[in-house]
Amino acid sequence: MMNITEFIKQKINSNELVLTEYESKELLKEIGIPIPPQKLTVSKEETLDAAEDIGYPLVLKLMAEDIVHKSDTGAVKLNLKSKEEVARAYDELMAIPSKVEKKISVQKMAKEPITELIIGMTTDQQFGPALMFGIGGILVELLEDVSFRIAPITEYDAREMIHEIKGFPILDGYRGKPKADIDAIVDVLLKISDLVVKNEEIHEMDLNPVFIYDKGLVCVDARIILKKRENNE
Secondary structure (H helix, E strand, O other), X not given: OOOHHXXXXXXXXXXXXXXXXXXXXXXXXXXXXXOOOEEEEOOHHHXXXXXXXXXXXXXXXXXXXXXXXXXXXXXXXXXXXXXXXXHHHHHHHHOXXXXXXXXXXXXXXXXXXXXXXXXEEEEEOOOEEEEEEEEXXXXXXHHOOEEEEEOOOOHHHHHHHHHHOOOHHHHEOHHHOOEOXXXXXXXXXXXXXXXXXXXXXXXXXXXXXXXXXXXXXXXOOEEEEEOOOOOOO
C-alpha cells in the first residue's frame, strides 16, 4: 500500500517533480482508479517473467526520464502476443538511445474502447486546482473539446462537465455504438477532485487516454507533476 502523502513529500524533497507513467498510474490505482495490470522490470528475464504473469496481449513501454513522448521515439510496443514477440520488443526498446537508467513497463493491453477520454487537472494561480474533462487520445489538441470546473466538485458538477462537451453524443450511443458508462467517469472525476484537494502539492495531472466502455473504464496512460518546494519551508 502506498501512503500518497508520504510518497509525494518524498518526491518533492528529492526534487523528482515529474512522476513516471508507472508511478502516476500506481498512485491512481491507490485511490481506486482502474489501470491495466503493470510491472516494472530491469532485465530481459524479469520482463519475460512479468509477461507470463500478466498474460497476453501486452504492451511494453520504455521508462527513461529523458524520453517524454514515447510514441514519437518508438518507445512503445503494442499488442505483443507471445514470449518471442516480447523478447524482440525488449531488445528494440533497450536499443533506443538514453542517457539515464532504462526500465521496462510491462502492461496488459487494454481492449478497444467506445472512445478515448482525457481527464486532467491544472493549477490556476487565482482559483487553485481546476479539473478538465474531454474526448482524449490524439484528437484532444485538434478538437479542443474540454470542460473545466474548480475543485472540489460535486457529483452534479461532474455530470455537467460530461454533458457540456460537444463530443457527448459519442458517449451517448452515437450511431448505434454502446452507451458509455457515465457513472464510471463521474466516479473518476470525484476521486481526482478529492485527491488534489487533499494534496495541494499536485500541480498538474494528465490522464490520457482513459479508455471508456459500456461497463467501466481504464486509465491507459497518465502523468502527474508536483509543485516545487517553497524555499522558506
